[in-house]
Amino acid sequence: xxxxxxxxxxxxxxxxxxxxxxxxxxxxxxxxxxxxxxxxxxxxxxxxxxxxxxxxxxxxxxxxxxxxxxxxxxxxxxxxxxxxxxxxxxxxxxxxxxxxxxxxxxxxxxxxxxxxxxxxxxxxxxxxxxxxxxxxxxxxxxxxxxxxxxxxxxxxxxxxxxxxxxxxxxxxxxxxxxxxxxxxxxxxxxxxxxxxxxxxxxxxxxxxxxxxxxxxxxxxxxxxxxxxxxxxxxxxxxxxxxxxxxxxxxxxxxxxxxxxxxxxx
Numbered sequence: 267x268x269x270x271x272x273x274x275x276x277x278x279x280x281x282x283x284x285x286x287x288x289x290x291x292x293x294x295x296x297x298x299x300x301x302x303x304x305x306x307x308x309x310x311x312x313x314x315x316x317x318x319x320x321x322x323x324x325x326x327x328x329x330x331x332x333x334x335x336x337x338x339x340x341x342x343x344x345x346x347x348x349x350x351x352x353x354x355x356x357x358x359x360x361x362x363x364x365x366x367x368x369x370x371x372x373x374x375x376x377x378x379x380x381x382x383x384x385x386x387x388x389x390x391x392x393x394x395x396x397x398x399x400x401x402x403x404x405x406x407x408x409x410x411x412x413x414x415x416x417x418x419x420x421x422x423x424x425x426x427x428x429x430x431x432x433x434x435x436x437x438x439x440x441x442x443x444x445x446x447x448x449x450x451x452x453x454x455x456x457x458x459x460x461x462x463x464x465x466x467x468x469x470x471x472x473x474x475x476x477x478x479x480x481x482x483x484x485x486x487x488x489x490x491x492x493x494x495x496x497x498x499x500x501x502x503x504x505x506x507x508x509x510x511x512x513x514x515x516x517x518x519x520x521x522x523x524x525x526x527x528x529x530x531x
Contacts, residue, residue, distance in 0.1 A: 274335035274524040276313040278304060279372055279389070280320060281342040282365050304340055304386070307494040311517035313524070320368040327371040328378070336382040336524035339369055339389030341492055344454055350400045359403045370396050382485040382527060384520045387452055390477060390488030397479075399460035404453050405473060413471045416453045422495040425449045428475045434466035435487055436476045439519040448475070448491035455490065463488075485523055489516060 280298035287294045300317045308315040318330050318337075331337065346361035347354050349370070354360045369389075373396040376383050385393040391401050402408045405415055417424045430437045430444050437443055446467075456474040459465055463486070467476035479486040496513030 272525070274313050274521060274528055275316050275333065276308050276336045276338055276521065276524060277316050277318040277331060277334035277372075278308070278338045279318055279340050279369050280365075281340065282320075282362060282368075284362075284364070301340065301494075303497075304338070304494045307497070307513060307517050308338065308521065311514060311521045313517075313521045318372065320365075322368075324371050324375065327368075328375040331372065331375045331379055331381060334381070335528040336384070336520065337372060337376045338520075339372070339383065339385040339392050339488075341387035341389065341451070343388070345388065345391055345395060345401060347401070347403050350395045352400070352403070355403050355407070366392070366395070377484065377486075380483055380527070382520065382523045383487070384516075385486075385488035386494070387490060387492055390474075390490050391452075391454055391456065393477065393486060393488045394456050394460050394463065397460035397462050399456060399463070400458040402455045402457045402473075405455045406453065408457070409455075409471070409473070411471060412473065413450070413469060415450045415455065415469070415473065422449050422451055422492060424451065425491075426469055428467045428469055428491075430476070431466040434464075434476070435478050435480065435519070436467055436489065436516075439515050448489075448493075449495055450490075451492055451495075452490060485527070487520070493517065 278300055283297040285294050285296045298319055305315045316334055344361035345366050346363035348363055349366040369392050405412045425447055427445055427447050432444055462479050463477040465474045466478050469475050475490045477488045493513030493516040
């Protein structure tokens with residue numbers, strides 16, 4: 267690895283802003299970008315965050331990942347149902363197939379390299395698809411008596427309790443907690459769990475909120491909430507409400523795992 271084990275480099279998958287001929291800045295050009303609070307959360311957890319560009323092929327994915335000690339699959343646009351063998355039920359649920367293909371290449375390369383992987387919101391869904399699972403295209407439409415998991419006006423202030431499996435990674439990270447209050451900013455979710463993954467947390471309506479795959483050669487975790495948005499902000503008192511779990515715990519635990527595995531190399 268290129269980085270020091272004491273300060274691991276963590277690669278973050280990029281969000282895409284696709285070419286728009288009407289956009290006044292970078293007219294007609296595609297942008298690859300990171301969300302600031304994800305970057306700062308990983309930095310505060312003791313890592314050097316690195317944005318991973320889409321180089322459009324598997325060779326490029328392996329090349330960029332060979333320079334980091336772990337991979338975070340960030341939140342963002344919907345996955346395309348075509349990425350898990352379905353047609354979109356509505357045009358607005360068509361998702362971002364280009365980003366799907368890019369992140370699927372990242373997951374394949376990261377597994378080959380033995381890098382720890384953390385999926386956040388969209389990231390847990392991408393992991394499930396990458397390992398053979400399927401999603402709800404829209405939880406409220408496809409699951410009876412579901413909670414509202416995304417509200418435009420509440421956004422990251424919307425939340426709910428989750429039930430956590432004792433002994434799981436999430437439970438251990440939070441001091442053997444069996445319940446937490448987290449935010450909820452998604453309308454898709456895990457419908458058919460990929461065979462290699464184990465569900466370890468659930469919303470009150472049964473929607474899966476965390477998964478893991480933990481073995482000597484692989485370390486893959488996913489959470490459906492946004493831990494990077496759980497830290498209180500001075501300019502937005504809503505984010506401190508509700509006795510929510512600290513987001514830093516997730517990133518500190520992940521960075522620690524990346525550091526430990528890098529030291530073995």
